[in-house]
Structure formats: C-alpha cells, structure tokens
Amino acid sequence: MPDLDPVIHAQARLRIVAALATLAASDYVTFPRLQELLDMTAGNLATHLRKLEDAGYIVIEKTHRGRTPVTYLALSVTGRRAFEDYTAQLRALLGSS
DSSP states (O other), X not given: OOOOOHHHHSHHXXXXXXXXXXXXXXXXXXXXXXXXXXXXXXXXXXXXXXXXXXXXXXXXXXXEETTEEEEEEEEOHHHHHHHHHHHHHHHHHHHTO
C-alpha cells in the first residue's frame, strides 16, 4: 500500500492544492480569491498555506497593488509533482481493492 503524502493528505491542504492545481503552471490566485473559493477563514487558510510553503509545495508572493498589499499564490514545480504523485498513489490504492 503506497504512503500518501501527509502534507497534502490533510483535508484543508488537499483542497488548497487541488484548487491551485487547476491553474496553469504560470498562473496564480490571490489570497482572498482562494479563501472565497474554499470557504475558509483567513487564519485557517494562512496556517495551511504556511505548512505547504514550508514543504516547498507553493509559492507565495507578497506585493502591493498601489498602496494595497496583495498576496499571490501558486503551486511550485515541486508542489505540482507532489500532487501528481499523490493522485497516482490514491488511484493505485483505490484500484487495488
């Protein structure tokens, strides 16, 4: 039985990574938009994003649009590969039953 990536396997982080995986490799989403899409509180989302960032799975870019701070989020190459591996392992696990 394959070991599922514990960083991705947590429900909230799986939802985050799955949402970010729908973006093209060069695209990004803003923090408020991702929060809205996933219906998560800002604190909860930030906590899970930190774990994903620590694992190298996401890229967080903080900048300003005029005087307003903006946070952009995207899957890193490592994160995209980890999600592909995760889904392949999940398929293998489900196919073996």
